[in-house]
């Protein structure tokens with residue numbers, strides 16, 4: 001099958017797209033792909049590392065407030081549709097799928113207008129503007145939370161889960177920890193603020209860096225690429241404990257996650273799909289800066305089921321953070337019950353379900 005995939009901006013939209021591509025490559029060796037993204041989102045770097053043909057269009061997002069920028073965005077959208085149509089006519093895909101982010105708007109819209117079977121994958125419990133717009137034109141809509149179904153036409157919406165969940169399941173055990181100098185025999189905590197990092201989380205972690213050094217567990221702390229230099233300067237002053245490992249970003253997250261006993265993170269939907277399928281307890285600090293506060297809603301679907309504890313950003317302090325970590329890491333019974341609760345929410349065959357839906361709408365079955 002010939003497949004165009006588009007998704008961009010942040011890791012939460014890109015990793016599901018890559019996971020889907022890898023899973024399809026496994027089951028349909030003859031499949032060919034074109035990834036359409038932007039030059040300035042994380043996708044340019046992440047996708048081109050993977051040997052997947054990549055082309056770009058220029059697009060920006062709509063501002064929710066009235067603004068002159070929106071006029072420019074309309075112009076870019078129309079130009080993006082034209083460019084996408086040209087790429088689609090050249091590549092001749094059997095199906096086009098968008099996994100979120102502004103870039104999907106023109107690409108998936110162009111596909112629908114050319115009569116190419118198209119679908120969107122919504123990772124969140126509350127959809128973003130682009131997917132709401134596209135839902136009118138596509139043949140199928142795949143969602144990851146039951147709650148998301150309410151926002152889309154019932155007859156074409158299905159629950160598939162997030163293909164990144166299927167991908168991370170290929171990695172088992174603690175050996176991934178060695179790749180970053182961690183001890184596979186020690187209990188481990190991962191702290192990170194989504195694919196771009198989060199300043200408030202970094203500030204809280206820095207406050208308790210010395211205390212973390214006194215704990216019986218080890219910590220992998222991922223700062224986010226743009227925050228790394230500043231964090232490193234502060235750590236140079238405080239001193240880095242031997243059991244805390246610091247990285248700007250890791251590209252082998254699936255094998256690292258497999259070795260974690262607890263994760264502290266934002267509540268991005270792709271991260272949650274990974275945590276649930278692997279049965280990893282979490283402390284979630286939802287970003288309050290996202291559309292319709294969707295991260296808090298994502299997080300509630302885990303905490304309501306006992307799989308996670310929520311720490312709201314306006315309550316976040318170093319002390320609260322380390323107390324929350326201790327209350328799970330130093331209590332075996334609690335850890336086990338959270339693990340079981342998380343596992344129950346995971347959808348392991350998400351990639352297969354999504355590929356089935358793509359086959360169904362494409363002319364090639």
Ligand SMILES: CC(=O)N[C@H]1[C@@H](OP(=O)(O)OP(=O)(O)OC[C@H]2O[C@@H](n3ccc(=O)[nH]c3=O)[C@H](O)[C@@H]2O)O[C@H](CO)[C@@H](O)[C@@H]1O
Pocket residue numbers: 010011012013015100123124164192193194195196222248249250251252253254266267268269270271272274287290294295
């Ligand atoms: C600010 C914002 O708009 N965030 C959105 C974005 O988040 P964001 O891009 O942060 O997405 P997620 O937290 O869902 O996913 C992050 C992805 O990056 C990976 N990762 C992260 C750090 C690292 O060093 N290496 C690595 O591989 C994670 O394993 C995960 O696969 O997309 C999500 C999915 O639509 C949304 O739910 C979030 O609300």
